Amino acid sequence: MKSLAALFALSLVLAAPVHAELSPAEKRIAATIDAEQDRSIALLERLVNQNSGSLNLEGVEKVGAMMRAELEPLGFAVTWKPMPETKRAGHLIAVHKGRAGRKRRLLIGHLDTVFEPDSPFQTFTRKGDLATGPGVGDDKGGMVVIVAALRAMQAAGTLKDANIEIHLTGDEEDAGDPISQSRADLISAGKRSDVALDFEGLVRDGGADMGSVARRSSESWTVTTTGKANHSSGIFSAESGDGAINELARILHRFRTELPEPNLTFSVGLVAGGQEVSLGDGGIRASASGKTNIIAATAVARGDLRTLSAEQAARVKARMAAIVADHAPGTGASLAFDPGGYPAMAPTEGNRALLTKLNGVNSDLGLAQMAALDPLKRGAGDISFVAADVDSLAGLGPYSTGDHAPGETLELPSIARQATRAAILMSRLAMERR
The missing domain is CATH 3.30.70.360 (Alpha-Beta Plaits)
Structure with a gap:
């Protein structure tokens, strides 16, 4: 029996003649992501098996080093920003300079999980097209989607002109105090960006993939x-x-x-x-x-x-x-x-316009349109710290269930689907002028 990932790739090939707007480079992106699915899953396993509970400062930094090793070969200048004053490990910041005058994208994810070293839930396990493990979806799966998308863009030649800044925070699940300091670098990045894309997990409603144009405060x-x-x-x-x-x-x-x-x-x-x-x-x-x-x-x-x-x-x-x-x-x-807290990501027209562009990608891939998710159906997140300054879209990570609890489970084929959507969206945004 063919895997869901293989069937997804086949659907892209079959859809290509009908959806003429999918460019040769975009077809290359889809093919590359499918061909490298096993590589992506192997990276996910390594990330999950390294504990990075928010208070495990050494573990969070080790996951940051693993992500550095993935991003530097793609042409990113990577910096580790330690945060001892907030009693947290720090953040990984990676910058790729593309063509001047083109839109700047900010990609957001996080290195930490809710599972500390004393949790009994510590190990990656795969059963067919499902994988379980601490942070397998939130947000190590999201980081794998980022890497898979960027590798495909590099293979297709669309990365070289792209202006991208990545912020992987080390304390999203338990923010350092004061939060004004622990999120200062992320907020600054939002002010110099044109688009922010958040790679926490995809949410489904009634079985349909949804787009997140809003997140509530906390x-x-x-x-x-x-x-x-x-x-x-x-x-x-x-x-x-x-x-x-x-x-x-x-x-x-x-x-x-x-x-x-x-x-x-x-x-x-x-x-x-x-x-x-x-x-x-x-x-x-x-x-x-x-x-x-x-x-x-x-x-x-x-x-x-x-x-x-x-x-x-x-x-x-x-x-x-x-x-x-x-x-x-x-x-x-x-x-x-309490001081700090997470602000709201309001459902702005700019956010809705980003979802419209993502739905353009869905149309050209032969995928269903994504409606805007009811904001009551997802919690707060780091993207809210930049949403007041930049058009934002959340939920570009893979689909998982049972997040934050033992048994957290990821649907592995969703890595390829989300990476394909994200890579084509970012490639198209790379051609837009500021």
Whole structure:
């Protein structure tokens, strides 16, 4: 039985006479990617078998060295940018200088995974056209798509004129602090680019490949409430008030009933209340003490906020602040947002135009058109740090399932399909003037 990759290559050959816009160089790109599929899978296996959990600084740097070895022979000037001040390994930055005056592309991926060295899930395993392993899809599969696309462009002669800058961050899954410093190089690259392409995984909806023109933000918030620590028999009286826990419950209930709107989600992930409450480092643990016959003196809740635009974020935060400020009797409350966080990648006309160009590639390859993905169906990502400055398209990596959990599985033929799409899109963009 022919593999899915072979059938995909055959479909390209059969489609070529009908879709006359596929140039000889683009046909060469498709043929090269198919011929080198085993090479791509071998690279994927090596990357996956090197642990690169975000806090495994040595492992992340080793994966960076492996990617350097792939990119330098393609004519990229590669730099390792260490980040000891953010307590993370660093980032790999690679630059290919093409013809002056042509559009500059920024390619984004990441070296790290969520699987630290103490995870039991450590090894690449292949079963036919499926592969499992830590980061096999997110985002080591994405990095393999980048390499496969660039190798095919070199073989077809379309790489030499292409202006490309690649940023492979070493802390996408657990960003270094302060994030303004850990993302400074990426933000600067976005400001000097014309197009940003993100190689995190492809998302399917109803079995159809989708294009990502938007990603929502990711921010964390904390509500802290106070009350009068009196005997419980006086609760709700003018002297004792409502207590800190009731005040926190009031606020969270009003968030739930008054905040909902399209493309917004907010979640409470941690709650504690009592006579005394303390938050641990990083705000991911809390401890509380108290008794049933007292009015709680303090309570705290931490949660997540995701929005589709900076305007939506500002509006929702103002509403949250107003709810928090409307105290119940005898209580106090404050709202704070963690510094940093991931901004939104809003669905701009420029992003939609990029998807239209990708669908032009799909048409010429004989592939189905890709509709814009509902932004509720994917999380935040590094591309959001540049999306305010440059037209952006996400989800150019391969298709995987079970990301961030043991058993993460990649559909291997999607490497060839995504690399072919990306290489032809980048080759066409290389001919466009700034």
